[in-house]
């Protein structure tokens with residue numbers, strides 16, 4: 239391949255960008271895979287004369303490849319990689335000033351809520367949890383000090399769907415920016431910048447890495463001024479990923495499209511099983527035509543994703559027992575990797591919000607449906623659920 243991938247007359251497709259964007263063969267050696275540049279510093283030919291890299295907190299070639307690749311997938315001009323999803327979220331929150339108000343989903347990821355309420359609020363950030371899927375409630379929550387609207391769609395753990403284009407229009411009318419946490423959907427299923435969002439944030443720990451072997455974060459934006467301010471925080475605070483972590487995410491991303499197709503198909507089959515099982519009270523999945531956000535999801539997403547949550551008729555005790563009774567679904571936090579996981583949000587991922595307005599129903603279980611053989615997954619869930627059906 240010659241030239242920059244995607245720079246020809248025909249834009250490259252998603253799968254091609256995932257494999258090639260930011261990753262031309264190494265000019266020094268011809269290596270087809272972007273090398274892990276495990277170096278902290280770079281030789282200078284004269285004072286201040288270098289090849290674009292002087293210190294690896296500021297920039298590293300493996301990180302540059304990752305930033306260019308993920309930016310291309312989100313359709314962004316700029317991308318910034320961080321050492322975790324929380325570090326990326328923190329860099330965005332640092333764009334706000336004391337007295338500014340942030341609107342945050344009332345079912346936000348617990349770690350995001352903890353960072354807002356216990357790290358940024360004590361130094362002056364005002365915030366308001368709001369049902370971001372309800373445009374009327376969102377309109378009501380704006381104040382003259384609202385500067386940023388934060389949404390997760392589909393949300394964690396209730397899989398609520400937010401109409402990104404409608405919220406972007408509202409936020410911009412009121413002089414606020416819109417940030418979308420696109421961790422659950424990934425750019426393969428949903429591209430928030432094309433729908434009007436100002437920035438997209440990811441925990442690359444999840445589907446982008448895809449193999450439960452790396453922790454990382456990422457921000458994509460086409461707002462050059464915002465990107466410059468984020469790059470300043472990235473370099474000043476220094477929460478950057480190491481080159482090996484960047485390599486792992488780059489490798490994971492190459493198979494994102496095929497993995498997501500299988501995650502979606504397996505989740506759909508799991509949802510069908512859950513929906514007809516007597517032990518199950520309610521299933522949350524945007525692919526269900528009965529889901530309140532189904533129409534919006536069908537419009538703004540290519541598929542409905544691999545995350546499913548559901549409540550048990552027999553309450554918390556049944557939920558906890560089922561979480562401990564599956565064999566192939568591993569009981570663990572996190573999500574988005576090839577292996578299937580089950581967790582109890584009330585006591586696990588969302589324990590930090592148990593006494594807040596974001597508290598999660600104790601009868602709820604969350605599944606990250608992996609890409610194992612679907613009959614094995616269905617058999618595993620059935621044997622656990624049948625004890626309570």
Ligand SMILES: Cc1ncc(COP(=O)(O)O)c(C=O)c1O
Nearest residue numbers: 322323324347394421441443454
């Ligand atoms: C939706 C969402 N955003 C952000 C994060 C935080 O990412 P990390 O754990 O990589 O810091 C998570 C982690 O579970 C998440 O689920």
